[in-house]
């Protein structure tokens with residue numbers, strides 16, 4: 143991975159191609175600047191105009207922004223809306239009814255297409271089915287599903303009846319699922335027998351069984367099971383129901399439940415620097431507005447596009463840019479069940495070719511691993527595929543290093559597709575800082591400029607603005623419609639985590655560091671400034687992994703740090719002290735394996751430490767504080783040049799160099 147020095151020196155500039163600019167929704171920098179100026183002139187008026195023009199309201203709003211209870215901001219609060227209505231019904235009367243909404247491709251490359259009319263019908267069946275089970279407005283429903291039309295329909299069905307969904311990524315363990323079910327107080331879980339990825343069947347239903355058997359999930363009445371592969375599963379009579387039975391004989395129409403704009407559309411759990419994952423709560427109206435606007439602005443979506451976002455619906459990207467945004471603008475999108483490396487690492491390019499994708503949105507980790515694969519095997523190199531349908535590329539989830547950016551630009555975009563490097567977070571609901579493809583000149587490794595209406599800035603520790611050219615703390619100064627509303631069940635933590643008093647209590651703290659270019663004002667994100675790791679674009683708290691490790695009866699103490707990794711951006715390195723003597727040789731390898739499996743069970747396979755190092759102790763100051771900065775140096779395999787005079791036990795450092 144390139145470090146910040148490389149980003150600072152980056153001076154290649156790629157202007158949007160002329161024909162892209164000509165047809166773009168936001169065409170040229172003056173158009174971008176005009177929108178920014180409109181927002182600056184009349185902030186509320188700007189958002190109100192866009193919310194009237196881009197959404198269908200059952201009852202129009204008269205209030206725009208309510209700041210009286212800041213930082214618990216409210217947007218369009220007296221308006222009534224339904225998100226599913228805006229994604230589906232709207233497309234039945236505007237000429238899109240017979241347009242393909244979703245092109246679903248299964249792991250083994252079977253393709254299913256559904257039109258907007260058909261998707262509407264399926265979502266209505268689903269919504270009526272949920273209602274028949276007594277699920278109602280305000281209830282929470284956990285969705286633990288594979289990538290599928292049914293997964294998207296489940297989310298839309300909840301939105302249709304005003305139930306708040308909480309999607310849990312299918313890679314999380316039973317324990318993580320149980321914690322989320324309990325915290326959300328969910329009444330039902332929607333799952334599948336298995337998920338199929340890379341030619342393998344991975345369990346889902348049995349993990350739900352385990353999670354619910356762990357106790358505390360008394361609010362759950364039903365488990366609804368989508369039959370994906372007909373795998374052998376256990377069945378709890380009275381609780382478990384097949385999805386096809388729930389859908390059978392349901393009416394084709396389901397009147398949407400009109401909700402207040404502030405009604406919680408979903409809760410999505412994400413890692414923070416302390417404690418358990420937090421349930422990020424999003425509203426309905428403001429969230430959907432931003433999903434629509436960013437589809438139009440950042441993705442320049444047009445009626446004939448074939449749009450493909452490779453994210454999973456278990457993450458925020460799969461919420462905003464699969465389940466909601468593309469449908470709300472009537473787009474045709476690809477939904478993919480499998481993995482980029484099956485049956486080989488040419489799968490993405492093969493799919494772009496077969497489906498004639500025009501917009502492709504993926505994560506830097508995927509790009510980096512596919513670069514490696516393409517370099518190792520000519521047969522799956524992107525040059526073997528016809529990628530000429532592509533007109534726009536996107537990147538999300540982690541910093542993209544300039545080398546990966548250039549490879550993407552040349553080998554996938556053939557130097558004619560702009561790249562939108564979109565910076566945003568679970569909490570922001572949608573893109574915050576990103577080039578506009580028909581306006582902003584792009585610089586590899588920079589997410590460039592804030593979208594219109596987004597008041598991103600860089601400040602110092604006291605909350606004061608820093609001049610361009612200085613690295614600092616990334617903040618957003620004014621509330622925006624798609625922002626997080628609160629942390630479910632924990633408003634105090636919401637205030638502390640995002641609107642701390644030290645910064646005046648009113649500006650949003652992203653948790654990332656950033657720097658602005660001295661001349662252009664372009665932003666480059668330098669990474670998290672809290673104890674959150676970003677491994678392959680997946681957010682993980684070091685504390686979470688440490689707690690999982692020390693929950694193992696043989697572990698006395700553990701400290702986890704991130705280590706730069708060429709492919710995954712960061713990798714997890716755990717320093718562990720056992721309650722017994724420090725293991726060496728084969729024993730150390732064996733225990734390291736056991737601990738990895740343990741973490742997979744506690745959190746999920748994505749949280750498995752890549753490296754584990756055993757010591758008799760951890761490097762600590764005389765007051766007993768773990769010196770994490772030394773651990774980061776050790777993890778990188780670098781020599782310690784820092785002052786270690788405050789270190790209680792310097793002899794320990796040598797032990798911690800050896801990894802398992």
Ligand code: WTA
Pocket residue numbers: 412457458459537538539540541542563564565566567568569589652653654667669670676679680681
């Ligand atoms: C990081 C994912 C650099 C950042 C949408 C942020 C990025 C965290 C970018 C949020 C980008 C996301 N450039 N870093 N374009 N996009 N990040 O909540 O550290 O899963 O705080 O949302 O990912 O991760 P989350």
